[in-house]
Structure formats: structure tokens, C-alpha cells
Amino acid sequence: MSIPHVTIVLLCAAALRGVNAFEIYNPVYTGMDDGLFHPGGGPASRGSILPTLLIRAMDGDLEGRLPNSLTSALSSRRVPVPLLRAVISRHMPEIQTQESGFFRSIMASRHTQETMLRDLVLFKMTLSEMGKAFLRGAVEQKEGRKYTFGTHLQVGKPYEYIDEHGRLTGFLFDFIDEVCKVAKRNCVLQHSPFYDCNFVQGEHLAAGKGLLSGKYDMCLSWFNTSERRLSVSFTQPFWSFQNSGSFLVKKGNPDNFNPNDIEGEKIGFIHHLSSNPTCLRTAKSIVGAHSFSDENAVVLEVLNVIPKDFETNKVEAVFMYPSTNLYNPDEFDIIGEAVPCSEKAELGGFTRKGYELKWFDEAFEEMKKSGKYYKLCKETERKHGSRASCL
Structure with a gap:
């Protein structure tokens, strides 16, 4: 000593x-x-x-x-x-x-x-x-503390999904299970609504009540953006994933929306995504993007976009990353350029400020050194239908 x-x-x-x-x-x-x-x-x-x-x-x-x-x-x-x-x-x-x-x-x-x-x-x-x-x-040692991880299940296969037996599964579940084994921690991973982890408060993103109250020790499958870092602390990223925003329009673009010129247009944004007005304003080749006004931004309080949302919210298009978990490709088209919405196209987890789980990153580093992380990535294709985009 x-x-x-x-x-x-x-x-x-x-x-x-x-x-x-x-x-x-x-x-x-x-x-x-x-x-x-x-x-x-x-x-x-x-x-x-x-x-x-x-x-x-x-x-x-x-x-x-x-x-x-x-x-x-x-x-x-x-x-x-x-x-x-x-x-x-x-x-x-x-x-x-x-x-x-x-x-x-x-x-x-x-x-x-x-x-x-x-x-x-x-x-x-x-x-x-x-x-x-x-x-x-x-x-924690006395009570065998259980750490709770929340995920929104919007990334889809092979990362997080509900199988034919109604069970939550995917690469993310395998990954968290292995991290906690390495760290000798008792963990549980469950579905968490978006607003429990991250939500829009006025013009800014804020940490959700589920995270701040301690209901979740960590929220998973989130992009590390400068806006989010103001209210939460990120872990190392677990895997790479496209994080860009494009315009979603009704099938066939019946209203002739021009994705290259949005001057004066009403644009919808899904409330929890990083494809928000801040991201759109970074698009240099889209006319009206840099000066896009918050008055023309309509936040959609939905998890899945349907055609009716366009009429209800009086928007010409929805700016979002093109995940088919968020819309039906039979009803919509994705048009225009893909605008990057984070510094890196990588997904990780975050905790509330001042409550960083250092043991998590340490265990992940140990997994990478031992090769367990890369073994999980290779096994994903066999277990979940396609290979994970590991780092």
C-alpha cells in the first residue's frame, strides 16, 4: 500500500x-x-x-x-x-x-x-x-450493482432488432454482453425511447430524463456530434455507420421538390436525429441551406414517417438519414446529395456528464487487444444475417 x-x-x-x-x-x-x-x-x-x-x-x-x-x-x-x-x-x-x-x-x-x-x-x-x-x-460490490443500457432499436439488422421469437438481439447485444464479461460487471440491455436519452429542447439537443434520472447508465447507438457533446459524455465508438442527411419526398416527388434549392421551403426534421437544421446548414452546394431559418424548420414528433405527416405538418420534404427503419421505401423516395451530419460516421454510447463509465472503455480496449471484438464482428454474419461494419 x-x-x-x-x-x-x-x-x-x-x-x-x-x-x-x-x-x-x-x-x-x-x-x-x-x-x-x-x-x-x-x-x-x-x-x-x-x-x-x-x-x-x-x-x-x-x-x-x-x-x-x-x-x-x-x-x-x-x-x-x-x-x-x-x-x-x-x-x-x-x-x-x-x-x-x-x-x-x-x-x-x-x-x-x-x-x-x-x-x-x-x-x-x-x-x-x-x-x-x-x-x-x-x-456496488456489496449489492452486485446492475448497469442498465438503453438502445432505440432504429439502426436495424444486424446491429439491433427483434427476431422471429420476439427477442431483442443483434451485434450490439453480443458486444455489450462481452464488454460486461470482460469488465466483470452485471449488465442488462433494453429498449429505450429516443426522448429518454436525447431530445430537442427549444433549439438545442439535451440529455433525456431517462439518462439524467439514472434509469439508464448509458444510451447506445448514437452518433457523436458537437451538439450532443454539450450535454452528454461519449464512449469510444463501437462500429461505423452512415450518418448523413438527405431529403425524403413522397413517391415520385409529385410536388416537384428541388433538393438543390430550398430557399423559403418548409422542411421537416425528426426530433431525435443528428440530421437536423444545424447539419443542413453545412451543405455548401444547396442553395438556401446556409441561411436556412428555424422558422422554416418543422420538428416531427414521430419515429416513422408516413405520407400523412407531409400534409399535417405542411412540409415539402423531410431531411433525415436514409434508414429504412424510419420510412417505407414503397411510399417515399430519397433524393438529393447526402450531407454528413457528424465528424465521423461512427456509432457509440453516451452517459450523463460527470458519470463516465471508465471501466467500459477499458474493457473495450482489452477486447480489441485480445481479438474478441473482431471475432464478434466476423460471427455477426452467421448469427444475424450480415456482417457488422466494425472499426
Whole structure:
């Protein structure tokens, strides 16, 4: 156990007991506390299980030679601060002479208790977050936490679809299952409505309520765009997929919509897609695209476009990426140039800001190094009818 790790153990133990760590070690430092440790000390309201585990972790570095009375005093919630300080002071000489790596290193570089305490102050400002992380990790291990992943099922075969038996399946399900096995995490993947993960709020994209509330730990099968990065955090991409916008018109284009000149035209956009007005405005060769006004943009609150949507919303065309999961090719045509709507044509997942699942990307990297990821890609054709476009 390294010096910083043991220091954190001591501070976390104090915090879990509701004790001012600086008051415990030396009253001189009490004035430096800003309320982080509940000034004044006294019996803590929390149980003694977690503090005891922390003390045992520290005791492991001492090879089991931490005095029993000191272990009991540090882990008990009934020992008042003055008595706890007295117990520590009593055993300090004994601890300092132990032949453990930690205390030998401490005493070799820090000859007085006072200089060591100054170093503890450096951890003071970050203790709150460290404590939260420790508790979160302890709870997850204790309860066997289950991570929930949501997907919208609009990409289709071979990535995500419902088979003839009514089961959710596809490359994405195989991929998430393998990532969680590598990471030794308990995971579940389920269907999630678009608005639970990402939706349009006024003129901007925002994180959905399902993601923000913790209903989903991660939403899958989304393109990484600059707009979305303002409200969510993306993982590494899992596979490549076309992400461009084209114009959808009724079969045969009976209204003679000109995809090369949209000046003054009413254009529809599906609310959750990255093929939005911002993307359309990047089209250099389409007249009226750069100056396209939000007044002429109509957001369609639909998952699948039908001919009636054109009359109901009074639009000339719908700008969207040409996925047949979103429209019936017998009723519509896709015309005009394909306008790229993200920096890269790659799909990945995202989490809410400040809740990045680092273990996910780490497990994915391990899969790529071991070849498991590429093996899954090859097996997709046999299992799901066509090969996945892996990176």
C-alpha cells in the first residue's frame, strides 16, 4: 500500500466516523477545517462496518500488528474525539517503530508528526469526492450493482432488432454482453425511447430524463456530434455507420421538390436525429441551406414517417438519414446529395456528464487487444444475417 493510499484510508475512516481528522491528530489544525469533517467530532451517526474495513486495509500494511485498542477506537462510533486522540497518542511511538513499508517510509522522509500533518492537508479539498467514490464502489460490490443500457432499436439488422421469437438481439447485444464479461460487471440491455436519452429542447439537443434520472447508465447507438457533446459524455465508438442527411419526398416527388434549392421551403426534421437544421446548414452546394431559418424548420414528433405527416405538418420534404427503419421505401423516395451530419460516421454510447463509465472503455480496449471484438464482428454474419461494419 503506497503512502497516498494509506493517507486516504485514514482520512476516509475519519470522515465516515463524522470526525474532524485534524482535530484527532493535533488541535492546532482544527482551525483549518471548513466543516468538511463536522467540527467538534463526537459520536458519529454512521455504522462502524466501513470504517472497520478501512482500518483493516491500513492494518494489512502493518502486517497485522496494529494494536487492537487502536483498531477498536478508530472503528467504533461511540468513542469521543478526546479519548480517540489519547489512544492514538499513546500508540504513536509503537506504530512509528513498526517495520512496515508505510511507516518506515513516513519516518524516513518526515521526522515530525507536524510535517506529516501538513501533507494531510493537501488531501483535504478532495476528500469529499474520494469518499463518495469509495462508498459508491463499496455499495456496488456489496449489492452486485446492475448497469442498465438503453438502445432505440432504429439502426436495424444486424446491429439491433427483434427476431422471429420476439427477442431483442443483434451485434450490439453480443458486444455489450462481452464488454460486461470482460469488465466483470452485471449488465442488462433494453429498449429505450429516443426522448429518454436525447431530445430537442427549444433549439438545442439535451440529455433525456431517462439518462439524467439514472434509469439508464448509458444510451447506445448514437452518433457523436458537437451538439450532443454539450450535454452528454461519449464512449469510444463501437462500429461505423452512415450518418448523413438527405431529403425524403413522397413517391415520385409529385410536388416537384428541388433538393438543390430550398430557399423559403418548409422542411421537416425528426426530433431525435443528428440530421437536423444545424447539419443542413453545412451543405455548401444547396442553395438556401446556409441561411436556412428555424422558422422554416418543422420538428416531427414521430419515429416513422408516413405520407400523412407531409400534409399535417405542411412540409415539402423531410431531411433525415436514409434508414429504412424510419420510412417505407414503397411510399417515399430519397433524393438529393447526402450531407454528413457528424465528424465521423461512427456509432457509440453516451452517459450523463460527470458519470463516465471508465471501466467500459477499458474493457473495450482489452477486447480489441485480445481479438474478441473482431471475432464478434466476423460471427455477426452467421448469427444475424450480415456482417457488422466494425472499426
